Amino acid sequence: MKVALSETPDPTSEGEHAEDNPAGRLGRDMFSLVSELYPICRSITGDGVRRSLDIIERTIPLTRSEVPTGTGVFDWEVPKEWNVRDAWIKNARGERVVDFRTCNLHVLNYSAAIHAVLPLAELRRHLFSIPEHPTWIPYRTSYYRDAWGFCVTQQQLETLRDDEYEVMIDSSLTNGSLTYAECYLPGTSTDEILISCHICHPSLCNDNLSGISVAVFLARELLGRGHRYSYRFLFIPGTIGAITWLAHNQSRVERIKHGLVLTCLGDRGAFHYKRSRRGAAEIDRAMAHVLRSSGGPHQILEFSPYGYDERQFCSPGFNLPVGCLMRSVWGTFPEYHTSADNLQFIDPDALQESFDVCRAVLELLEQNRTFRGTNPFCEPALGRRGLYRSTGGGSVDPGNLALLWVLNLADGAHSLLDIAERSGMAFPVIAAAANELASHALLVEAESESQR
Numbered sequence: 012m013k014v015a016l017s018e019t020p021d022p023t024s025e026g027e028h029a030e031d032n033p034a035g036r037l038g039r040d041m042f043s044l045v046s047e048l049y050p051i052c053r054s055i056t057g058d059g060v061r062r063s064l065d066i067i068e069r070t071i072p073l074t075r076s077e078v079p080t081g082t083g084v085f086d087w088e089v090p091k092e093w094n095v096r097d098a099w100i101k102n103a104r105g106e107r108v109v110d111f112r113t114c115n116l117h118v119l120n121y122s123a124a125i126h127a128v129l130p131l132a133e134l135r136r137h138l139f140s141i142p143e144h145p146t147w148i149p150y151r152t153s154y155y156r157d158a159w160g161f162c163v164t165q166q167q168l169e170t171l172r173d174d175e176y177e178v179m180i181d182s183s184l185t186n187g188s189l190t191y192a193e194c195y196l197p198g199t200s201t202d203e204i205l206i207s208c209h210i211c212h213p214s215l216c217n218d219n220l221s222g223i224s225v226a227v228f229l230a231r232e233l234l235g236r237g238h239r240y241s242y243r244f245l246f247i248p249g250t251i252g253a254i255t256w257l258a259h260n261q262s263r264v265e266r267i268k269h270g271l272v273l274t275c276l277g278d279r280g281a282f283h284y285k286r287s288r289r290g291a292a293e294i295d296r297a298m299a300h301v302l303r304s305s306g307g308p309h310q311i312l313e314f315s316p317y318g319y320d321e322r323q324f325c326s327p328g329f330n331l332p333v334g335c336l337m338r339s340v341w342g343t344f345p346e347y348h349t350s351a352d353n354l355q356f357i358d359p360d361a362l363q364e365s366f367d368v369c370r371a372v373l374e375l376l377e378q379n380r381t382f383r384g385t386n387p388f389c390e391p392a393l394g395r396r397g398l399y400r401s402t403g404g405g406s407v408d409p410g411n412l413a414l415l416w417v418l419n420l421a422d423g424a425h426s427l428l429d430i431a432e433r434s435g436m437a438f439p440v441i442a443a444a445a446n447e448l449a450s451h452a453l454l455v456e457a458e459s460e461s462q463r
């Protein structure tokens with residue numbers, strides 16, 4: 012049986028990424044991080060999460076939390092900690108016919124320990140496969156229930172003859188803790204932008220590792236520059252991690268002005284952005300504007316109470332402005348939650364594009380302010396100030412048009428994003444026009460009368 016580990020392409024051997032192309036290099040760096048995290052067996056608790064955080068911490072600073080088993084978090088309880096060391100099924104000749112060491116998806120995630128000899132008929136009740144994709148291993152979990160099992164390829168299943176099999180899962184479910192980490196980057200304001208990704212899936216690249224990698228490199232990029240907002244990056248196990256974090260930070264969430272859940276960002280599909288529960292929050296409008304301006308294929312999805320941790324952030328008691336950015340949507344691609352969501356399924360250029368979209372959205376949020384014109388009675392004389400570009404032709408110079416849009420709508424009630432949307436011009440063009448006008452004292456920033 013071929014497993015993805017042995018088919019890992021060398022990310023440095025891809026010729027189309029020139030060394031002097033920093034954009035391509037970033038995509039490759041993100042791919043390398045995914046490759047390094049890929050073999051680790053993660054779950055919602057346990058050493059796999061800690062080892063993954065050790066690797067992330069080489070790139071960005073982290074603050075870790077360990078929340079003990081049994082801690083009450085809203086309507087939930089932190090579960091027992093799960094760790095697995097080995098698992099296998101041996102045939103009557105003592106050969107490992109299913110082996111955790113070749114792929115960690117083989118063990119049902121959170122499986123109870125077992126060591127027994129069973130006839131095939133009984134063993135089969137504990138085996139999971141995907142008949143329509145006979146060479147793929149499914150990813151299955153048994154959180155919050157007492158079960159044991161193995162995930163196998165359909166081909167493996169079909170080669171098992173009627174015989175006695177020895178099964179062994181060397182796992183432990185003990186009182187321990189749930190691990191999560193934050194990377195907090197203070198800005199000039201205490202208002203926060205939250206970026207969250209789940210770290211609980213084992214060897215799955217698009218669903219899990221792609222979001223982690225984009226988040227890590229966004230944080231690294233922000234580390235090296237000044238910013239207005241404070242940023243909080245969360246690396247948390249799905250669902251129970253978000254619930255635990257929210258339970259421990261309930262009094263601080265009002266600082267979160269915008270948020271994004273990042274997942275499935277490494278495949279080659281079109282972008283999908285799922286709006287926050289609010290539907291028209293600034294993050295929702297910013298993301299729609301950036302995706303539209305990019306000219307690439309994309310789709311905006313309405314909020315639904317299913318999916319990733321936006322479900323928790325957007326639960327009615329919090330109702331935070333947190334959307335979810337994906338390329339292909341979970342559950343819609345056949346590789347989802349299977350061993351085919353591997354290093355071949357993701358692409359450095361796709362990671363780079365995902366990073367670029369996130370970066371553009373953060374830059375938009377950083378620059379989105381509300382101004383008031385100092386000269387609202389008729390247009391100010393731009394030519395006298397050297398601001399009007401004379402083209403001599405019949406068409407309107409786009410730079411001039413941007414200045415006129417900003418001057419017209421900068422009345423203390425419209426943000427720069429409002430102006431970009433209404434003018435149909437890209438946000439950076441509008442922001443540049445506003446900066447130019449402000450430098451000539453034709454605009455002043457409206458006081459904190461705006462929405463924030």
Ligand code: ZN
Pocket residue numbers: 212218348
């Ligand atoms: Zn998943």
